[in-house]
Amino acid sequence: MKSIFQSEHFTEKKIVKTYTNARARKHIVEENRHYENAAVNIDIKEIMLDGIHIYIRNEKLKPPFIMQVEHDFPFMKMHFEMEGSSKYKPLDPKNPAVNIPSGHYNLFFLPKVKGTLTYDSPIRKTLEINFNKRFLKRVFGPSLMDASSAYGQALLSNTPFLMWEKSKPIPPNILLIIQDIINCNFDGSIKKTYLESKVIEVLSILFNEIKNKNHTEQDYTEIDFLKIKEAEAILQKNLKNPPTIPELAILTGLNQFKLKQHFKQVYGKPIFKYITDLRMEKAIQLIVDHGHTVSEAAYDIGYKNPQHFTAAFKRKFNYLPSKLKIHS
Template sequence: MKSVLKSHSFAQKTITRTFPKDFKTAKLNEETLITNGALVKGETKELVLDGIKISVRNGSITPPFVVDVEHDFPFLKIHFEIEGSSRYTPKNEKSVAVYIPNGHYNFFYLPEVKGQLEYDCTKRKTLEILFTKAYLERVFGHTFKNLSAEFGTALEQDIPFVMWEQSKPITAQLHLIIEEIVNCNYGECIKKAYLESKITEILAIFFDCLSHKQTQHDLCIPKEDHLKILHAESIISKNLKNPPSILELSHLTGINQFKLKQNFKLIFGKPIFTYVTELRMVKAKKLISEQGYTIAETAYEIGYKNPQHFTAAFKKKYNYLPSKLKTD
């Protein structure tokens, strides 16, 4: 399997990457690629499992940055644009346009990839997961095709499929899984099993969305209101210690309280208060496990006046005490 990337921004103009057929490998293969050109700098960590390729990118570019891309294999991909944006414009009939803005993600199948990628942000941080139809069948059997007639038909008949016409914001639940994948430091055998379990978890979330037909609801939200909800989420995520009330958030975003609550739940899958709690728990995990914060310090940092209230909320969410993170 081969991927060819061409751009005048590359020092060598053309980059060709080859991979084993269907990403088949008996063990975990891991490689770190460093780029230090005039227009693009950064690091890409690539991990190939059995049927999966994970790419973790972190770097900077000088926009507009345009790349001609071609893959000689069917493209099943989960793409998280953690920071930055990505726009794919096809040059054939076997793929469709995919745009993923900052803080969004999508899941798509392109039988043939030949087109142009464009990046218009100065910084990019992404998690990209490629896998094969054979991998899906190995993990889920043939049942996944029954979850969505459109998705099943697309895979069987090689029809391009994009899960969401408008890419979705990365939720607190997915942010946590992304952090667990990106920061996984286990040894080879354990790491392989751990990463496979996390990818299965993401796919289970996506297939659950397909089975509940949630995609159609989001398309009913006017673009202006959609942008206001994204702005509301941004305000919340930056003010976890002292988040605004619904009334304050309504004034800050220019959308009435009813629409704010209704559309927030449609886009992010849960009420605002529940979403705030999940973001707080995600941040708490990082503070304790990565930065060595005490339970009391963590509680204060994420907006709990009483550490016991924080501990109770953490246990309700994860089914174990936050103190366990200190001993792992």
């Protein structure tokens, strides 16, 4: 298997990367690569597991950075663009383009990759997870087609598949898993098992989303989409005391109906549930990573009564937040 990358920004103009097609990888393999010249400064951590390649990228570029790319193998990928943007335009117009803005993600299958990649931002931070059919069969077994739904049908028929025509914002639950993968400090077989479990967790979430999502085009405009992104940013910044829906509608310039409807379309849940989930995830970080007590965490995320927080936490996770202190 071989990948070819060509760009005027590369000193050698063309980079060819070959991959061994091992039947199974028993041990984790990690490589850290640094590439730098006048136009680019790139750090890549590549983690190779059994049927999985994880790429953690931190890049500084002189935009627009344009690169020709070609893979001689079917390309299955989860791509999370934490910062920056990625635009793939295929040489064959019959094949789909893949555009992933900052803070967005997509899952896709491309039987053939030959086209142009363009990066428009001077800073890129990404997590990219490539995997193969053998890995999917090993994990999901005979239930692969049922579990992966339309994605599995695309694999079977060898036809391109994009989870979203327009890439979606990375939701908080997946963002936490991404950080777990990037910040994993285990070693050896423990790290291999841990990372595989995280990849399976994300795939399970996305496959379930594919099975349940409405495949019709969303009815919001690009302007409305940007306003929904603005609304989410306001909620993130004011988690302790978030605005009401009427206040948020005024701040974003959307009427309340559009705000509620389109927010659920973009982020997959109503505004109040989204706020609650953000608060719970923030509370876990405060308790586990920063040593807060349950009461301190409750106050910091906007609960005036710690018992109300404890009850809400128990409803969501089915265990008390005090258990987090035992494992922190």
